Amino acid sequence: MSSELSIGNEIKDGHKETYKWVLNNIKWLSELEAFYRDRAKLEKEYSEKLTHLAKEYFGKKSASTVSLSVGDMPTTTPGSLEAASLVAWNEVLSQTEMISKDHNQLSQEFEFQVADQIVALSKKCELLLTSINGFNTELTEKRDKAYSNLDKAKKTYDEKCVQMESARAKQTKTSSDKARRKADEREHEMNIAKNHYLITISQANRIKDKYYFQDVPEVLDLLQDLHESRTRVMNSIWISAGAVEREMNKRIDSRLTTVDSVVSQNKANLDTTMFVKHNLKEWKEPPDFQYVPSSVWHDDEHFVVPSNIELQDLKVRLAKAQQLYDQMNSFSQSEISGLSSLNKQKKEIKAQENVDAQSLLALLTKYTNVVSSYTSHETFKVEAEVEIESIQNNVAEEHDLNTEDIDLSNLRKKSGVFNRFKKSLTISSDKKSTHQDGGDAVSVLSSESKAKHHNRFSLFKGRDRAQSSASGASEVTSSNMNSIQDSSEHNKNRVLFQYQKQDNDEVSVSPGNAISLLTADSGSGWTRIKNDSTGEAGLVPTSYIEINEKPRSSAPRAPPPRKSGNAARTVKALFDYEAQGDDEISIRQGDLISVLKADDGSGWTYGELNGQKGLFPTNYCQ
Structure with a gap:
């Protein structure tokens, strides 16, 4: 990539248009290949057909000038301007018309030394472009997953708030010890859900920042490297074609020298400069996610740790995050030198007067694989790091966050909705190359940590980016955590x-x-x-x-509050419900229940069935 200009720095969130531009130029190679193969055939028929072929490709070039120069969706049209590569191509076609009578004996050379080389270049570029696009898709999926986790956390928190209000209303109605205990349990569940929601907000914000200020620019720069490398290789093929012609026929040397002169002026960054100029657009960073309070309960963004139940949940989260961070940090220390070495080699190749474009493409392929792995790994490290910061920075000092008493290898399932834990993840040794699930590695960013991601990140690029921090936010992690890619459709479990x-x-x-x-x-x-x-x-x-399938239709798991109103004298049960306390009654689908006291807004109705009186969920009946 040119040191003077970076698409990643200049065009924000521009993968779609940049990808199409690079793809257009790679597809264009098939036209060049077709040209030289057809030209090899026409060499035998001499000048008239060769001249006709050159004119044909002039037309093709004119038809694709805009897309090849500035992409499919430029913000400003180029007018009559053409990209530097197209100018060089124009000169090649012009000189071809002039030297058509001298090329009869070059058929074999064009077939093997030009057309076949273009095919090889096209295949390499297509494979690399597919890899880069897959890398971008993975980054987008991770960003969308963080957004989805935020939506789920918000929904869970709202549901817990509603359940808390329902349990509190029920306690007020019955005044039993059991109702009071249930209300306390619901409050603990609600507090835990809120903490998780707050953590997920910050995690989504961090992933958002990382995506727009680190991941997307890295993808754009890889596309730029690919395009410029393709230009360099194509230049070398054109030069090679000219050299063959000069060797075979000295009489056309002066014309081919003209071709060489124009091609040599086709600097790899000239197309990039034109593309950037005609695709600049206004771009505003998406706003940070903010805490949205429940309409029925908490009204601020502070953590709630009123008892050991919430504290224990946070300590388990902290222990898991610390364990994940340590693993990722260990991987990064072992991998960072390798990636730095690759980048150094890339800079050395680019600095050469005569760039070995084939070696650069091979190195770029290796670099893309490593940096794709690195970016994926860093996401998990960021999640773990931010979860640690979130908990340590937002839990009051009087609470003991020491995790030495947390044994992740012996956490077991417990009865109760809000106290269920399982043994730590036991991934078999032959599966350690897969990603850890990031579900528990949620986080809340400090202002200093977030600021690190508002600059372009790269430990390996020579442009304006944030430096690596001591916390390891910009370190490379091992390929042990590569995500699992399923060849089936995305809608399958x-x-x-x-x-x-x-x-x-x-x-x-x-x-x-x-x-x-x-x-x-x-x-x-x-x-x-x-x-x-x-x-x-x-x-x-x-x-x-x-899980991507929708859950099967079933009875609601818990009755949400319903507005109070005049209940019918009898109601019909729509779902089965098992009594969970002495103050409740069991009902079966189809039962007709006599209403003794209508729902007062708590979500429960007091009624009688088969001589038994008690509460039942209002929304289980009609």
Whole structure:
């Protein structure tokens, strides 16, 4: 990439138009190949057909001038201007018309020394472009996943707030000890959900910043490197074609010298300069995510740690984040020198007077693979780092956040909705090359940490970017955490990590197993599935799988509040409900229940069925 100009610095969030521009120029290679193969055939028929062919390709060039010069969606049109590569190509065609009578004996040379080289270049560029585009897709999916996690966390928090209000209203109505205990449990669940929501907000903000200020610019620069390398190789092929012609026929030497002169002026960054000039656009960074309070409960963005229950949840999160960060930091220390070495080699090749473009393309391919892996790994490190910062910076000093008493290898499932934990992730040794799930590695950024990502990041580029920080926010991580790519469509469920069941109510799964959703995760961290590959059904950790199918229609898990109103004398049950306290009654679908006291807004109705009186969920009936 040229040191004077960087698409990543100049055009913000411009992958789509840059990708199309690079793709147009790679596809253009097929025209050049066709030209030289057709020309080789026409050499035998001598000058008239060769002249006709040159005119034909003049027309093709004119038709594609805009897309090849400034892309498909320029902000300003180029008018009659052409990219430097097109100017060089124009000269090649002009000289071809002039020397058509001298090329009869060059058919074989054009076939093997020109056309075949263009095919090889085209294949290399297409493979590299596919790799870069896949890299961009992965980055976008990670960004979208962070946004989706934020939406889920907000939804869960709102649901817990509603459940808390419902339990509180029920306690007010019955005044039983059990109702009071349930209300306390609901409050703890709500507090935990809020903490998770706050962490997820900051995680989404950090991932957003990383995506727009680090990931997207890196992709754009890779596309720029690819385009400029393609230009260099194409230049060398044109020069080679001229050299063959001069060797075969000294009489056309002066004309080919003219071609060489024009081609030599086609500097690799000239096309880039024109593309940037005609694609500059106004761009504003998407706003940061902000805390949105529940309409029925908390009204500020502060953590809530009123008891050991919330504190224990945060300590477990902190321990997991610290463990993940340590792993990522270890990987980064072992990998950073390798990537730095690749970048040094790339700079040395570019600095040469006669750039070996083939070697540069090969090195660029290797660099793309490593930097793609690095960027993915860094996302997990950032998540872990920000979760640590979030918890340590937002929990009051009087709370002990020492995690020495947290044994991640022995966390077990416990009864109760808000206290379910499982043994730590036990990924088999042959699966350690897969990504860790980032579900628990959520975070809240300090202002200093966030500021680091508002500058372009690169440990390896010679342009204005943020320096690596001591926290390791810009370090390279090992390929041990490469994400699992499934060849099936994205709307299929899939297993992310191998899991060996620990209890009788669980099921073992491995990547590649076909799975079906039975019961969605209600906040416990566990999902009930069926392993279609083995026929077994049971619980698995939610973070070990990816569920894309919609859950099957079923009765609502808990009654949300409903506005009070005049209840009918009798109501009909729509779903089964098992009483969970002495003050409730069990109902079955189709039962006719006598209403003794209408719903007062708590989500519960007091009624009588078969001589038994008690509360039942209002929205289970009509």
